[in-house]
Amino acid sequence: MRPIIDPADVDDAGLVVRTDYSSDVAWRTVAALLDAQQDDDGWVYHVVDDPAWAGASVDEVLTAAPKSDGVVYVADAATMRDPYPLLAVNTTTREDCEDDEEYDYQMQCGREFRVLPSGLVDVSANLAIANMDFPEFAAMAQADPHGFYRGSATAQAEDAPEPTPWDGWVPCDGHxxxxxxxxxxxxxxxxxxxxxxxxxxxxxxxxxxxxxxxxxxxxxxxxxxxxxxxxxxxxxxxxxxxxxxxxxxxxxxxxxxxxxxxxxxxxxxxxxxxxxxxxxxxxxxxxxxxxxxxxxxxxxxxxxxxxxxxxxxxxxxxxxxxx
CATH class of the missing domain: 2.90.10.10 (Bulb-type lectin domain)
Incomplete structure (x- = not known):
């Protein structure tokens, strides 16, 4: 049985749960990148770094995690490789939604997406104030050539590898x-x-x-x-x-x-x-x-x-x- 994550420990911070313990060197890099995202405006992250979580599934994390503004970040095996993308997981359940339509909207781009450490504050802050929704970030990650959300929409474009342009544009007639x-x-x-x-x-x-x-x-x-x-x-x-x-x-x-x-x-x-x-x-x-x-x-x-x-x-x- 996995340890309990106390909501009082998380409070208003973004929640990061480490589930891969294959490389302490890689984890130190991830931790340093997370520290760099904790800004002067008070945005911080509560990191669960306990070997008792080794190999935990996303469902296990969701079961133990507080809602945390609708998202929890998992540092799994893929996170331990450059460019160290965390797994952002939507914590919304059907019970949280008013109807099936609202739940389908939340899940339309999947329950999870990859986010680089540089994008964590962007995701957490916008979800916290309901300025953007989880599926909007998931859609931008899906549009990225490597499937990452990298930061703001501008940084998303600037930091992404040079894509192969699509040539199927069909202009409209102006009306x-x-x-x-x-x-x-x-x-x-x-x-x-x-x-x-x-x-x-x-x-x-x-x-x-x-x-x-x-x-x-x-x-x-x-x-x-x-x-x-x-x-x-x-x-x-x-x-x-x-x-x-x-x-x-x-x-x-x-x-x-x-x-x-x-x-x-x-x-x-x-x-x-x-x-x-x-x-x-x-x-x-x-x-x-x-x-x-x-x-x-x-x-x-x-x-x-x-x-x-x-x-x-x-x-x-x-x-x-x-x-």
Whole structure:
């Protein structure tokens, strides 16, 4: 039986459990890399270094580990080899989720991914404040040529080995993103010309009259957007890999707004869309062959909020300045 990991010992720290004891030299390197990630802002790691954990499985670690902001890091045999990637494991269970849809979302890119020590703070800090979710980091690791999450989206691109470029990009026509087409270093515009959805250097951005009003999390240099052959909206990496583009609206009205369910009851059924369009009110919609909305990103809501805030700012009375 494995030792108990006391939640009081972990507290708010990131949890790292060592399960491989084949090389103390390699472990000292890993430990030094972990120490380098403990920053001045107080981000620290609680390391379980006890031979009683030698050879432990991921399931054994999950059974004993506190939730620790949804992730626990395992230092296994693969961690003891350069570049020393730890195994990040999602601690979320079905019981933690409101429904099957939420659990399927958490597991859509797998329960675990490899993260280099340089990326640990990025993962832990963003999960702790719910700025990003586990599957978003897992998707970026899957898009990496060696399957690692390396740090921020910028570092992910800069530190990765030189990839073999994918040459299957099919530019869109500037007004609609149709099946089989890609949006990369280009934009599509609304019929009235006021709104534009662009994707440059892995960053999506919706603008009105040239001013940015909505930008989701970036996905790394060279990434584009693609509407697949079955109408599924997805990211396409510079090397050709794909993963679902699942909107992240934060926690509006207490829960995340997501795709409708697919045949298996999971997220991601953009299947069947004919095109991606930008509307005259700023909405970004998946549409059928007749241009009717099948599903919307709801970005017109952001437009209305900004307009309301702007109206409040210019109508709010100001105190007279003392002469």
């Amino acid at each position: 609609l993103l149709r099946r089989g087409q890609t949006l990369r270093d280009a934009c599509i515009t609304s019929p009235n010309g006021r709104y534009a959805l662009s994707c440059f250097d892995g960053l999506m951005c919706l603008t009105r009259d040239g001013v940015g009003i909505w930008m989701p999390v970036g996905q790394g240099s060279g990434t584009g957007i693609e509407l697949g052959p079955e109408g599924e909206l997805r990211y396409r990496a510079a090397t050709g890999g794909t993963w679902p583009l699942i909107p992240d609206f934060g926690h509006l009205a207490g829960r995340r707004k997501r795709w409708p369910e697919n045949e298996r009851g999971g997220p991601g059924p953009a299947v069947g869309a004919h095109a991606l369009a930008v509307r005259d009110d700023g909405d970004i919609d998946l549409v059928d062959e007749d241009g009717r909305t099948m599903w919307s990103f709801g970005t017109a809501h952001h437009v209305r909020l900004l307009d309301d805030l702007h109206a409040m700012a210019i109508t709010r009375p100001t105190d007279a300045l003392d002469e």
